Amino acid sequence: xxxxxxxxxxxxxxxxxxxxxxxxxxxxxxxxxxxxxxxxxxxxxxxxxxxxxxxxxxxxxxxxxxxxxxxxxxxxxxxxxxxxxxxxxxxxxxxxxxxxxxxxxxxxxxxxxxxxxxxxxxxxxxxxxxxxxxxxxxxxxxxxxxxxxxxxxxxxxxxxxxxxxxxxxxxxxxxxxxxxxxxxxxxxxxxxxxxxxxxxxxxxxxxxxxxxxxxxxxxxxxxxxxxxxxxxxxxxxxxxxxxxxxxxxxxxxxxxxxxxxxxxxxxxxxxxxxxxxxxxxxxxxxxxxxxxxxxxxxxxxxxxxxxxxxxxxxxxxxxxxxxxxxxxxxxxxxxxxxxxxxxxxxxxxxxxxxxxxxxxxxxxxxxxxxxxxxxxxxxxxxxxxxxxxxxxxxxxxxxxxxxxxxxxxxxxxxxxxxxxxxxxxxxxxxxxxxxxxxxxxxx
Amino acid sequence: xxxxxxxxxxxxxxxxxxxxxxxxxxxxxxxxxxxxxxxxxxxxxxxxxxxxxxxxxxxxxxxxxxxxxxxxxxxxxxxxxxxxxxxxxxxxxxxxxxxxxxxxxxxxxxxxxxxxxxxxxxxxxxxxxxxxxxxxxxxxxxxxxxxxxxxxxxxxxxxxxxxxxxxxxxxxxxxxxxxxxxxxxxxxxxxxxxxxxxxxxxxxxxxxxxxxxxxxxxxxxxxxxxxxxxxxxxxxxxxxxxxxxxxxxxxxxxxxx
Numbered sequence: 001x002x003x004x005x006x007x008x009x010x011x012x013x014x015x016x017x018x019x020x021x022x023x024x025x026x027x028x029x030x031x032x033x034x035x036x037x038x039x040x041x042x043x044x045x046x047x048x049x050x051x052x053x054x055x056x057x058x059x060x061x062x063x064x065x066x067x068x069x070x071x072x073x074x075x076x077x078x079x080x081x082x083x084x085x086x087x088x089x090x091x092x093x094x095x096x097x098x099x100x101x102x103x104x105x106x107x108x109x110x111x112x113x114x115x116x117x118x119x120x121x122x123x124x125x126x127x128x129x130x131x132x133x134x135x136x137x138x139x140x141x142x143x144x145x146x147x148x149x150x151x152x153x154x155x156x157x158x159x160x161x162x163x164x165x166x167x168x169x170x171x172x173x174x175x176x177x178x179x180x181x182x183x184x185x186x187x188x189x190x191x192x193x194x195x196x197x198x199x200x201x202x203x204x205x206x207x208x209x210x211x212x213x214x215x216x217x218x219x220x221x222x223x224x225x226x227x228x229x230x231x232x233x234x235x236x237x238x239x240x241x242x243x244x245x246x247x248x249x250x251x252x253x254x255x256x257x258x259x260x261x262x263x264x265x266x267x268x269x270x271x272x273x274x275x276x277x278x279x280x281x282x283x284x285x286x287x288x289x290x291x292x293x294x295x296x297x298x299x300x301x302x303x304x305x306x307x308x309x310x311x312x313x314x315x316x317x318x319x320x321x322x323x324x325x326x327x328x329x330x331x332x333x334x335x336x337x338x339x340x341x342x343x344x345x346x347x348x349x350x351x352x353x354x355x356x357x358x359x360x361x362x363x364x365x366x367x368x369x370x371x372x373x374x375x376x377x378x379x380x381x382x383x384x385x386x387x388x389x390x391x392x393x394x395x396x397x398x399x400x401x402x403x404x405x406x407x408x409x410x411x412x413x414x415x416x417x418x419x420x421x422x423x424x425x426x427x428x429x430x431x432x433x434x435x436x437x438x439x440x441x442x443x
Numbered sequence: 444x445x446x447x448x449x450x451x452x453x454x455x456x457x458x459x460x461x462x463x464x465x466x467x468x469x470x471x472x473x474x475x476x477x478x479x480x481x482x483x484x485x486x487x488x489x490x491x492x493x494x495x496x497x498x499x500x501x502x503x504x505x506x507x508x509x510x511x512x513x514x515x516x517x518x519x520x521x522x523x524x525x526x527x528x529x530x531x532x533x534x535x536x537x538x539x540x541x542x543x544x545x546x547x548x549x550x551x552x553x554x555x556x557x558x559x560x561x562x563x564x565x566x567x568x569x570x571x572x573x574x575x576x577x578x579x580x581x582x583x584x585x586x587x588x589x590x591x592x593x594x595x596x597x598x599x600x601x602x603x604x605x606x607x608x609x610x611x612x613x614x615x616x617x618x619x620x621x622x623x624x625x626x627x628x629x630x631x632x633x634x635x636x637x638x639x640x641x642x643x644x645x646x647x648x649x650x651x652x653x654x655x656x657x658x659x660x661x662x663x664x665x666x667x668x669x670x671x672x673x674x675x676x677x678x679x680x681x682x683x684x685x686x687x688x689x690x691x692x693x694x695x696x697x698x699x700x
Contacts, residue, residue: 027528067700093700100696107555114558123555136554148696224544226559226695269559271544276561318561380497406503410528442528 028056033438050078055088066094089139101145108142108157110217110230111280112269116333118282118311119265121215121232122159127170131418152220159213162205165237167196173430174341195241195344198254202239205258225270233262236286238343240304245359247297259286277316285309301361303344309336324377331371338364341427368392381406396422398431410442470591470607478630486512487685491678495572498673512688517541519693536698550698557698572676573667588616599624600633600651631660644670657685
């Protein structure tokens with residue numbers, strides 16, 4: 001598959017180079033930043049990252065009706081001595097009468113809410129998005145076509161190449177760790193790290209054919225509101241995982257599969273008086289794990305949700321007449337599949353149950369959050385921004401204040417802080433207080 | 444010699460009749476006859492530099508392309524930022540159609556889709572500048588909203604001007620009072636002062652570099668100063684053409700392209 005994608009990339013590049021009429025003017029961004037974490041135990045500030053990065057974009061209109069886009073990006077962490085260089089987007093979009101289409105690796109971002117979009121089926125977001133504020137999601141290889149009628153549009157998307165959600169350091173950090181009492185033999189109690197190792201081994205859906213992911217969307221306006229109805233059939237962004245416990249000899253292992261899933265979604269946005277409002281809902285879920293034969297002395301425990309569920313977002317924003325204008329945004333987020341931070345629920349273990357601990361499946365409880373964002377332009381060059389996420393069931397959250405200063409010539413600096421708050425041992429607690437200073441130059 | 448005398452007589456008559464015409468015109472007649480077409484009014488396309496200046500004199504410069512259509516059906520506006528790089532590709536669509544709620548969308552290239560935004564902008568800042576939406580469209584002194592009193596003529600911006608003192612007739616007017624300097628020979632304003640109910644000068648609009656576009660004089664340099672905040676917004680018109688813009692431009696579909 002990788003060879004196929006490489007061939008497609010080369011083909012599009014050759015097409016781009018073969019079009020003499022195109023006058024690509026490179027655009028992009030250079031950025032750098034340093035991060036420090038507050039070590040609460042040692043009570044000292046630790047330097048965690050010095051990262052530089054770039055994004056280079058070549059884009060031009062193709063006469064008479066089209067556009068070609070090529071971008072790639074990379075980063076290098078000077079502290080950890082690691083980096084990445086990757087294709088970002090590569091697509092051609094064209095217009096034919098009432099139909100607009102685009103082919104290639106592209107960002108397909110659906111929905112009407114701001115950042116949390118249950119109906120954005122293709123743009124995968126990693127766990128770090130919550131902390132960085134970059135909620136755009138990842139591009140995917142797909143073909144997309146939209147028919148525009150008089151007062152409606154119909155969009156179809158086919159994504160033949162499956163790309164899973166990235167597992168980043170934040171996700172690993174947030175999975176709860178189990179402290180083993182000395183009398184518990186190793187290998188018996190599941191370890192979160194072993195889950196992530198097992199995920200890497202799971203076979204991905206094949207490209208093209210029956211494993212292709214599909215989505216349809218209809219859009220219209222009603223009473224001044226933008227409305228979207230959508231349907232998606234594809235795969236889970238992370239594999240559904242199960243844990244198998246074997247009693248004799250004691251052992252645990254993890255197995256997973258990318259399960260087919262389908263969703264129906266509705267989204268709406270509009271204005272009520274001077275406020276912008278939106279609502280978005282999706283219902284569906286994965287196909288349940290296949291029933292396995294009972295094997296004496298073994299037990300299978302699902303770590304992923306195994307039934308259909310509901311996701312919903314309702315929100316609004318309003319600009320208060322304070323100084324240059326204070327933008328306030330509030331969103332309520334409901335996740336039937338559980339916590340925003342943990343894609344898997346580890347089993348509940350009772351070490352006091354006897355010489356061998358009792359292990360029961362963890363309960364996947366719906367989770368809901370309040371998300372608030374406040375932005376204020378101190379002057380034309382600088383902005384104060386505050387983002388707060390609070391888990392209503394988890395009784396904790398994170399707060400992210402940031403100050404941005406815009407220098408001339410598209411240079412900007414941002415100083416931000418991420419800190420958790422709430423009751424003891426809430427799921428946000430492992431997030432350390434982190435300060436980051438970043439500078440970017442766009443050209 | 445006789446011909447020269449006759450010519451002088453003719454010129455004197457013409458001059459006197461012209462002075463008499465200028466002197467006779469009432470403030471309301473001058474206001475009603477304004478041949479004013481701001482850069483962002485009517486129907487057409489314009490590329491312009493939009494420069495904002497804060498109270499300390501620091502400037503930020505944006506280049507934008509604006510498509511406009513204004514007719515009996517209402518006002519449509521499509522704006523795309525061309526530079527600087529940190530806002531390039533951001534697009535804005537505004538529909539103010541008769542009998543419908545105002546609607547606005549903002550397209551952000553970083554997230555690859557549009558967002559519906561609240562349309563409470565009338566009377567508020569146009570894209571963070573010192574202009575309100577009504578001011579930028581030149582609709583700050585609509586006929587019937589103000590009574591006009593003519594003051595003594597003055598020279599402003601190097602041209603002889605009528606000076607009008609406008610007083611709001613209803614609460615619907617944006618400002619309680621407006622003072623306007625109107626270029627006598629061209630019937631276009633070259634300077635406008637906006638005052639609040641206490642008579643305090645709030646904003647000053649200066650229009651210059653008039654050039655003919657499709658038979659109309661269009662200012663190619665427009666400066667709005669907020670006298671209270673000490674800020675300024677400067678519009679430099681790079682190109683402007685009055686043409687019929689397709690309705691297709693003023694759609695979410697066009698925003699996504």
